Amino acid sequence: MPHVVTQSCCSDGSCVYACPVNCIHPSPDEPGFATAEMLYIDPDACVDCGACVSACPVGAIAPDTKLEPKQLPFVELNAMYFPKREGKLPPTSKLAPVLEAPRVNSRPGGPLRVAIVGSGPAAMYAADELLTQQGVEVNVFEKLPTPYGLVRAGVAPDHQTTKHVTRLFDRTAASPGFTFYLNVAVGEHITHDELLAHHHAVLYAVGAPNDRRLDIEGVDLSGTSTATEVVAWFNGHPEYTDLPVDLSHERVVIVGNGNVALDVARILTAEPDALARTDISDHALTALRDSHVREVVIAARRGPAQSAFTLPELIGLTATHEVVLSAADHDLVQSDLATESDPLTRSKLEILAGLGAAEAPSTRPRIRFAYLMTPHRVIGSAGRVEGVEFTITGTTETRRLDTGLLLTSIGYRGKAIRDLPFDDAAGVVPNEGGRVDGTPGTYVAGWIKRGPTGFIGTNKSCASQTVHELVADYNAGALADPVAKTSALDRLVRTRQPDLVDSAGWAAIDSAELARGGGIRPRVKFTAVPEMLAVAATAPRPPLSRRLLSGLLR
Template structure:
């Protein structure tokens, strides 16, 4: 019997578990660990709450989770409740599928001002992640600045701009829903260092900005290259740029008919956040492109900013005893191999790139490497989950099984407001109470 521990129950973790079950069938036992009592990682706490069709991929992971040789082990903190070294003594292979849950930060003055928030924290706040449930951003100002030109920046801008009715069908948590209903934001500026041809926004998500009930997107015509140059772009980017051209063509008179403007400020790089205690302005330097890179021109300007959300990328959380590449913000590895018997997959391996679906071939490729390693290795017999269960019992760990997670899910569905699929628990104690009311 081959024993595999996978740390992280998001897409990378469950695709890897799926691949292991297909590779070895009944000759493998896979334990999928998560620090929270609930599974699915960024599917639950990263995907925008108004994108329920994307969240539906969890049904595929549920099929894997209910298989006889895969087990969910929730509410276990790796590095605190149990170490990597201890897991390696129990399992033949330990796979880190922990994603990239930490914000990359802008190393500029004023980054520590109040209401300057990283996207991991802001998205976690409106998605109900227990770590960020108490964030309480101040939405009483008129101006929000969102820094970044990827889909996360679009998510943040769209959530800030939506009307109450447009959240019907979403699972945005109650504390965020209530705060957004009272928001006084009138202008949202999306800032990017480069231009339209360098954006990372996908057409579907970008197009949604043009369909909002109470917000109008705006792009400056001067930021757009000649339209005939679009022909050289790959199809996805060409569609995204077409949306930007549509936004630029919206007349000023039409923009004035809706209470919120979503403005694109391209060729601008933030140099400082300004304010006494809370952010009040963003200082930016105008940029130009040199061989595709953004280069400062020395000309600066300022934008009013009562809220700033930085959406400039993510980093993996280091784990004691695991080699880490500080510059890349992920585990140091060669094609997923970190040390003998220790592997990584998904964002923990390659950094925060690709879509949810990208993790499937990544997980399958890693299992092929593990199979190759153990075909040629003189493998010692290890205890796997039986050994872990004894350790957990001795330490008094309150493990959450997948069947118990389903009870949490049922309780969240029962608590949902009208038009919402669920009302998420936003703290671990409440989740545990839903499982064991008498505890």
């Protein structure tokens, strides 16, 4: 009864380290780990101990005898990753090598203090790595009143198990030495230099917040947006609550065919009653109940073999939704199948080959993949989009798709951070293993460090590398001691931002959202900052005497 990875997992590697026979690959120390679509369990080497099940933070692993019908394709997918052995026994070994947390050498002046800017996966994994050691204090700064970044606002509402990784982050946030400074914008309420004055080091884990934009005629018409913004709208991100998402037309067009494009297409064509059991925002659910959308077209410049979505996401999509191809695109798939040798790409093509025909009538909203479609211009009148004109890639032939909503999903790029160097071409902060070039005491982790690659858990090994460099610098005496006590930092921030939300305030928001779910939905989010602040203000405060004592000790 081998175990099986059954979805596009978070890839944080916890299962790898838990496995006693090293049968889960690629592991974080292997070259393909950072770009792997998921992790895979060797069915011949698995000893069915179940250690990986409890280690997985998103519930992605199950025995092959307990799979749902839609999960069965993952049995072959896991096995496909491993070479055929022709009767030979699979190799087994001890636990995969775990990169030990860096040992912090204590100093007489007090603990190692680190400020982390951002509260998404890279930030929380970095905090966890630091707090495995004694004598470390971590202060996490986040511009929103709620933490966890894209796990809260960027994971599709129907992928609730993926959001379970926040349970790990909750445990980190409850660690001694951890402090939240939420609703605090670095660069507005406190500067980089001020953070350095109160910490040994500042680590930026701010992601790649900017969408890459199409540069074509008409792209600024009303009715155009990005898939990332729509996901934030689904998830109740306060900055996107009022995003104009027009679902009055029968067709939505998405340019780009990565996983985010699939997320948006899946939600736009899902049954609203099914979504009502998720944490989707109420305003999005209301709009979807009134939607006139019958087809979402996912248009890609290149051919089927170059599809950007991952195989696990394709399997999941086709198991729950009606997905179709035109006759011309079916021909493209067959042509690619005739020459493709990569087994994972062939698996994608075989699934695409089995899709229904776009020419056939449909009784429910559907998703259509369209290939060799290069966007040429957006067509509209009275300031609103009415359609998109494409050229057939490599030709001068044009094709028009009528639509009332055009979304782009063509990648992300980092945003320059005040007082830090920035590589505009790569969209990252220049760094060496996370150590920012020419800026002592400053570090980066996550997408702002390496670019927008990998998955949630990929940030764990990325953050670990940065933390090792940071601690090495601290132990070598390269990081200057802070000039003020931690209590001085708290007073400074609260003076600049009276609406600061601390750990108690976040706990109050979290508890209230869970209660609003009523046991039917995972949570009902607050989508306006004033609402969040009002709830945070109800959090119980420690007695004044304890606060005064804490300030004296720090």
